[in-house]
Amino acid sequence: MIDSLYAIVDAEYAERPLELAFKALNANCAIVQLRAKRLDDLSFLKIATRVRSACGHAGVPFVINDRADIAHMVEADGLHLGQDDLSIDDARKVVGDMQIGVSTHSLEQAITAEAEGADLIAFGPVYPTKTKENPEPIVGLGKLTKVCESVSRPVVAIGGISPENAAETLQAGARYLAVISALSRFLDDAR
Numbered sequence: 001m002i003d004s005l006y007a008i009v010d011a012e013y014a015e016r017p018l019e020l021a022f023k024a025l026n027a028n029c030a031i032v033q034l035r036a037k038r039l040d041d042l043s044f045l046k047i048a049t050r051v052r053s054a055c056g057h058a059g060v061p062f063v064i065n066d067r068a069d070i071a072h073m074v075e076a077d078g079l080h081l082g083q084d085d086l087s088i089d090d091a092r093k094v095v096g097d098m099q100i101g102v103s104t105h106s107l108e109q110a111i112t113a114e115a116e117g118a119d120l121i122a123f124g125p126v127y128p129t130k131t132k133e134n135p136e137p138i139v140g141l142g143k144l145t146k147v148c149e150s151v152s153r154p155v156v157a158i159g160g161i162s163p164e165n166a167a168e169t170l171q172a173g174a175r176y177l178a179v180i181s182a183l184s185r186f187l188d189d190a191r
Contacts, residue, residue, distance in 0.1 A: 006029070011039050014183075018051065025054055032062055065080045078120075101122055129158075161182065
């Protein structure tokens, strides 16, 4: 399962974000994303620079959440956008051909994201989640399966993913499991 782990390190949610990112890399996760919704620019840039370097040494793709400018500055491998962020076209003006993932919450949004050029489709929340202030309604495994069958891009399941529901989430067709609050548990299980 670790080879499907899309580790989201939230610099505001994690107690020690750098340590968590390094732990995810040591466990051979598939992707590391750095997220910091309210962190000041300089602090975000400093953390991003360190995690980018570590990801480069580990050969693991590094993704920045929301911030095309910081993704470009640290030469991230990818950018992740939400429904209320820059459009893919506008983000490409900043990051060029960098991989772009888009959060979606319905089949229609997933199909639209793919049509607009998203390289990865994040879909959820699949299960109840604690890390979003105003989460979208839970989509469940049935809708996840439908999205996985309907788009050609890899699907990243997000929202409430835990070691207990990871296998069934992958069986629904997700290529990656995006994990925030249960990340330490996944990494401990990987030992």
